[in-house]
Amino acid sequence: MVADRTNADRSPQLRSGSVQVLVIGGGGREHALAAALTRDPAVNEVHAAPGNPGIASVAVTHAVDPVDGKAVAGLALRLGVDLVVVGPEAPLVAGVADAVREVGIACFGPSGQAAAIEGSKAFAKDVMLTAGIPTADARVCESRSDVTAALQAFGSPYVVKNDGLSAGKGVVVTTDRAAAEAHAAACGRVVIEEFLDGPEVSLFALTDGRTVLPLQPAQDFKRLLNGDEGPNTGGMGAYAPLPWLTEGFSDQVCERVLRPAVAEMARRGTPFVGLLYAGLALTAGGVKVVEFNARFGDPETQPLLELLETPLAGLLYAAATGRLDETGPLKWRSAHSVAVVMAAPGYPTTPHRGAVITGVEEASALDGVRVYHAGTTLGPAGLTVSGGRVLTVTGTADSLADARRTAYAGVDCVSFEGSQVRGDIAATAAE
Numbered sequence: 311m312v313a314d315r316t317n318a319d320r321s322p323q324l325r326s327g328s329v330q331v332l333v334i335g336g337g338g339r340e341h342a343l344a345a346a347l348t349r350d351p352a353v354n355e356v357h358a359a360p361g362n363p364g365i366a367s368v369a370v371t372h373a374v375d376p377v378d379g380k381a382v383a384g385l386a387l388r389l390g391v392d393l394v395v396v397g398p399e400a401p402l403v404a405g406v407a408d409a410v411r412e413v414g415i416a417c418f419g420p421s422g423q424a425a426a427i428e429g430s431k432a433f434a435k436d437v438m439l440t441a442g443i444p445t446a447d448a449r450v451c452e453s454r455s456d457v458t459a460a461l462q463a464f465g466s467p468y469v470v471k472n473d474g475l476s477a478g479k480g481v482v483v484t485t486d487r488a489a490a491e492a493h494a495a496a497c498g499r500v501v502i503e504e505f506l507d508g509p510e511v512s513l514f515a516l517t518d519g520r521t522v523l524p525l526q527p528a529q530d531f532k533r534l535l536n537g538d539e540g541p542n543t544g545g546m547g548a549y550a551p552l553p554w555l556t557e558g559f560s561d562q563v564c565e566r567v568l569r570p571a572v573a574e575m576a577r578r579g580t581p582f583v584g585l586l587y588a589g590l591a592l593t594a595g596g597v598k599v600v601e602f603n604a605r606f607g608d609p610e611t612q613p614l615l616e617l618l619e620t621p622l623a624g625l626l627y628a629a630a631t632g633r634l635d636e637t638g639p640l641k642w643r644s645a646h647s648v649a650v651v652m653a654a655p656g657y658p659t660t661p662h663r664g665a666v667i668t669g670v671e672e673a674s675a676l677d678g679v680r681v682y683h684a685g686t687t688l689g690p691a692g693l694t695v696s697g698g699r700v701l702t703v704t705g706t707a708d709s710l711a712d713a714r715r716t717a718y719a720g721v722d723c724v725s726f727e728g729s730q731v732r733g734d735i736a737a738t739a740a741e
């Protein structure tokens with residue numbers, strides 16, 4: 311592949327049909343990324359490892375362990391790809407992006423050291439403190455007496471966070487002091503922090519380590535049940551844009567949060583290259599960071615990529631090669647997109663696998679609907695459930711109300727035994 315520069319705008323232009331991309335991961339986010347990459351006219355072929363049955367319809371899939379850096383780098387070399395895009399946090403924290411860059415291939419995704427901004431809540435707090443980024447006051451606790459003192463100091467509701475990666479199960483927010491103590495004891499090193507009150511917003515930014523390009527804000531729904539009841543999950547739905555946000559929100563967060571974080575990571579000699587995700591709470595005292603993630607969020611990525619008009623491969627390649635300053639402003643469809651997750655029975659604690667899934671093709675045939683696979687597998691019985699979050703159904707339309715109707719029309723086509731679906735994704739915002 312060759313990146314030509316047009317003299318006119320100096321933007322990095324990828325020659326049409328020249329780019330080969332390898333996507334690492336096998337969830338709904340990776341399905342959406344792979345699909346958006348195939349829509350980019352610069353892209354010739356998309357590969358994925360390990361992928362899933364949905365990804366296999368848009369990419370060539372390879373049975374490679376996504377957290378094995380050597381194996382991923384070897385696959386990238388063998389395929390001769392120009393760009394590797396690492397989707398999930400586990401491979402990033404394990405240093406898969408480092409392994410890919412070591413063999414001379416461009417990689418969209420932070421180094422293992424930079425991914426610590428997601429991999430360690432204590433590290434992220436340290437970055438925020440140094441860079442003056444607004445966040446909840448917090449204490450890192452290593453012992454039982456630290457925990458007791460911190461819970462006492464911040465009071466109820468208690469917020470106790472496991473320091474390391476925990477697949478969405480590391481945080482307990484509770485008014486029950488005993489439950490807070492029990493969670494801390496089960497974790498080891500924890501961050502205990504001030505409770506933040508207010509709606510949450512996700513803001514993603516592409517960065518090459520210097521230039522920061524924010525996407526549109528999105529909102530996800532973390533609780534399992536309608537009305538934000540039930541246990542926390544990886545996310546049960548999302549939508550974008552957020553019509554209720556004040557104008558200039560992204561710029562403000564970019565100035566106060568994203569740019570300072572990227573600058574601080576560079577200052578430390580561990581520049582962050584890839585997608586920086588700020589989870590934000592809109593509190594009475596202003597916007598505060600709940601957490602950083604080192605990768606695209608799932609399921610917010612699914613609706614965001616429905617709306618992004620700028621070709622994705624060019625953007626990710628520019629970020630991976632330190633040339634994001636040459637990309638113009640992002641182009642967005644003036645539309646709304648809603649993603650609804652269909653989860654397995656028993657999710658999030660003990661998802662039951664094996665149910666037969668029907669109706670995916672019917673749903674996908676509807677105008678404005680796309681179905682992204684996550685926990686699915688293809689076997690003798692056809693498509694069956696193989697993981698907690700099974701499918702994400704997106705609906706995209708001119709208004710938020712129509713986008714909701716479209717997404718739920720798609721959901722109505724699909725069925726598997728015991729499916730769990732929230733009925734109120736984006737409902738309040740659409741009213």
Ligand SMILES: Nc1ncnc2c1ncn2[C@@H]1O[C@H](COP(=O)(O)OP(=O)(O)O)[C@@H](O)[C@H]1O
Nearest residue numbers: 446469478479480481483503504505506600601
């Ligand atoms: N300080 C806080 N105050 C109130 N709620 C919080 C706070 N920190 C986290 N939460 C809630 O817990 C969820 C998970 O916490 P987060 O820090 O995002 O960890 P993770 O995504 O790694 O599980 C958040 O989305 C938010 O709803």
Ligand SMILES: [Mg+2]
Nearest residue numbers: 589600601603
């Ligand atoms: Mg989170």
